[in-house]
Amino acid sequence: MRLLIAEDDSRLLTQLDALLQQNGYSVDLADNGNNALYQLQEYNYDLAVIDIGLPGIDGFDVIRKARQNDVRTPVLILTARDRWQEKxxxxxxxxxxxxxxxxxNEELLARVKALIxxxxxxxxxxxxxxxxCLDTVAEEITLNDVRLDLTAYEYKVMEYLMLNPQKIVSKTELTEHIYDQDFDLDSNVIEVFVGRLRKKLDPDGTLKPIETLRGRGYRLNREL
Incomplete structure (x- = not known):
């Protein structure tokens, strides 16, 4: 999952970046409102965490302008202010x-998962x-109640497909949502992950859990 973190406190920004990456998220950073708004409008994120007190454009205006431009990314706001009016x-x-x-940190992670x-x-x-079955809390996948032994990236691929069950997901989209921006988008690594998932989910070749739509991408088999 790809997140945007907009926070002007450099120490907290670094801490959030490390925390979220350690928990398997791909993270982009912004330290002011102008950059945050640009990134929200330019890239497709699974979630944005936005501090209200950003320099330049404050967090309120970042969110308003993004919504006016039809950005539908879920937003979790951070605020040091405890006044209910500002919430x-x-x-x-x-x-x-x-x-x-x-x-x-545990509350932040729980809210991020819930919003996604x-x-x-x-x-x-x-x-x-x-x-x-995908357990987003334990971050594990079971098949007929038996836990599958997946690598971190195999889990991320399957998680993204299961959170978008009706959608055809391209290799580029999968890559953007499970890796950082500088990853080679032409790599065939997604094909490798999907191939491994098929073997682990369907060792007998009867379930066919992941469809390939030639030239378009992947989708969960709607007849499961």
């Missing part, structure tokens, strides 16, 4: 949730697709 203003601007500083699930129409932390 309401953030939500009215188009944010989806808020977190007041200081916060516990909701944006995909999934309220339940466990997502079932036929005999395949």
């Amino acid at each position: 309401v203003e953030g939500l009215d601007a188009g944010a989806d949730d808020y977190l007041t500083k200081p916060f516990h 699930r909701r944006a995909s129409g999934q309220a339940n932390p466990s997502i079932q697709f036929g005999p395949v």
